[in-house]
Structure formats: C-alpha cells, structure tokens
Amino acid sequence: MDGAVGIVIMLVGVVVVIALITSASAREKKTKALTGWAERNGWRYQVERPELVGHFEGTPFTGRGNAEHALTGSHRGRKVLQYEYSYTTSSYNGQTTTTQRHVYTITAVETPAPTPVLEVKGRHFGHAILDLLGIHDFRLDDEAFDGTFRVATGDDDFARAVLTEDVRSWLVGHSGGRNPFRFTGDHVICWESIPMGQEPDLQPADFLADLLDRVPGEAWDRSRRA
Structure with a gap:
C-alpha cells in the first residue's frame, strides 16, 4: 500500500512539473510573439504592468491579481492600451479546496476629457448593479435600448x-x-473573459473608437466643465 501511495505521489509530482514547464513555455512563446508584433507595428510591449492591477474599478477588477502582456500604441488616431488581467479564487466544500483562475483581456482607449462613470452592458451579462459609490441604474425611456442594455x-x-x-x-x-463598456476617468474600457492571444485583438479597440466617433462634442464639453 505504501508503495502504491508513493507511486501516486510521484506521478502527481511529474504532472505538476510538466504543467509548470508547459505554462512557462507558453508564456515565453506569447511574450516573444507580442514583442515581435509590437516592434512591427510601432507599439510598446511590457511583460508586466503591476500598477494596472488597481488602476480601474468595477467589473471585472478586484484590486488584486496580475496585469500582464500590456500593449500600448496608436490605433485609428487614438491611444490604446490592451492587456491581460487575471486573478484566482478558492472555494472549499468541506473536503477539498478548488482554485480557479479568472482571465480577461482588457482594452482601454483614451477619452478627450476625464469623465464620470458610465457603464453599458447587455442584459445577458447579469443584473448586479455596478458596485461603486454613487453609481445607480439609469434608464432612457427607449424601449429597444432599455430592453437590450x-x-x-x-x-x-x-x-x-x-x-x-x-x-x-x-x-x-x-x-x-x-x-460591455465603461467610461471611467480618462478612458473608456471594455473587457472579455478570454486570455490575450499571440497578437492583440483590435476588434474591441475598433468598437470603442466607433463609439467615441459617435459621441457628440458637447459630452466632452460637459465633462471639462464638471
């Protein structure tokens, strides 16, 4: 019996080592690919940006975790930041502890002026109110819009x-x-529950740029006067 337990422990150890090696190899491959993409496209790549962990508030941020694979550059004449944000949670069912890693790709585009918080998301994303001081639900008496967002x-x-x-x-x-998107501070951001790839996904940046192209100038004038 002791021998069998020893074999099981050894096999578990081997699996863990293989998983660590595989993870390190994937990280190195992603870092190399994103570095190359940044160099070819005139962007800047940084493997880690710890100051971004607590930079934004609200979903999906927790104020802890890691901010990695950060790309900054210009897209359609706007300053864009895209990075991978992750954190882990643990749960205990009385017998075993389960750890889960949550990974998001964050895309942020700089706004013409600092803004109040404004979040818009599809109703299928859930109904929990944005947990920030002074933030409340808002409706526009537009049946099609209010029923969707x-x-x-x-x-x-x-x-x-x-x-x-x-x-x-x-x-x-x-x-x-x-x-889903949120105006916050001097950026408008959106997020997806997926890791960064070996090249940035600029579709969210295009979406945010299209949105900003449609926002009337009076919105920024109002922000500057506030």
Whole structure:
C-alpha cells in the first residue's frame, strides 16, 4: 500500500512539473510573439504592468491579481492600451479546496476629457448593479435600448449626453454585445473573459473608437466643465 501511495505521489509530482514547464513555455512563446508584433507595428510591449492591477474599478477588477502582456500604441488616431488581467479564487466544500483562475483581456482607449462613470452592458451579462459609490441604474425611456442594455452611471446628464438617439440606435443594431463598456476617468474600457492571444485583438479597440466617433462634442464639453 505504501508503495502504491508513493507511486501516486510521484506521478502527481511529474504532472505538476510538466504543467509548470508547459505554462512557462507558453508564456515565453506569447511574450516573444507580442514583442515581435509590437516592434512591427510601432507599439510598446511590457511583460508586466503591476500598477494596472488597481488602476480601474468595477467589473471585472478586484484590486488584486496580475496585469500582464500590456500593449500600448496608436490605433485609428487614438491611444490604446490592451492587456491581460487575471486573478484566482478558492472555494472549499468541506473536503477539498478548488482554485480557479479568472482571465480577461482588457482594452482601454483614451477619452478627450476625464469623465464620470458610465457603464453599458447587455442584459445577458447579469443584473448586479455596478458596485461603486454613487453609481445607480439609469434608464432612457427607449424601449429597444432599455430592453437590450443595462446602464449604470454616476452622472445622469453625462449619460444622456453620450447615449444620444444615434448612439443608442447604433448600439442596438451592433452585434458587439460581447463588448460591455465603461467610461471611467480618462478612458473608456471594455473587457472579455478570454486570455490575450499571440497578437492583440483590435476588434474591441475598433468598437470603442466607433463609439467615441459617435459621441457628440458637447459630452466632452460637459465633462471639462464638471
């Protein structure tokens, strides 16, 4: 029996070592690929950006974890940041502890002026209110839009200035429900529950650029006066 237990422990150890080697190899491969992409496209790549862990608030950020594989550069004349954010959680069922790693690709585009918080996400993303001080649900009395999206904001006037009839119509007709987005500070961000690939996915950056192209100038004037 002791011999069998020893073999099991040894096999588990081998599996763990193989998993660690495989993970290190995949990380090295991704780092090399993203470095090459950045050099070819005039962007900057950084393996780790720990200061980004607590930079943004709200979903999916927890204030802990890791911010890695960060790319910064210009896309369609706008400053773009894309990086991989991850953290782990553990649960115990009375017998075993299960650890889960949560991984997201974050895309942030700089806005013309700092803004209040405004979050828009598809209703299929869940109904928990954005857990930030002073943020509340907001409706625009637009049946098609309100039935498709959930809005949370800290400034109703800014929400109305951004979510014009044109913007609402575009969002409803856009298949980018995969892109919940949030204006926060001097960026508008969106996130997906997937890891970064060996090249950046610029579709979210295009989505945010298209959104900003549609926001009327008075929204930024309002922000500057606030």
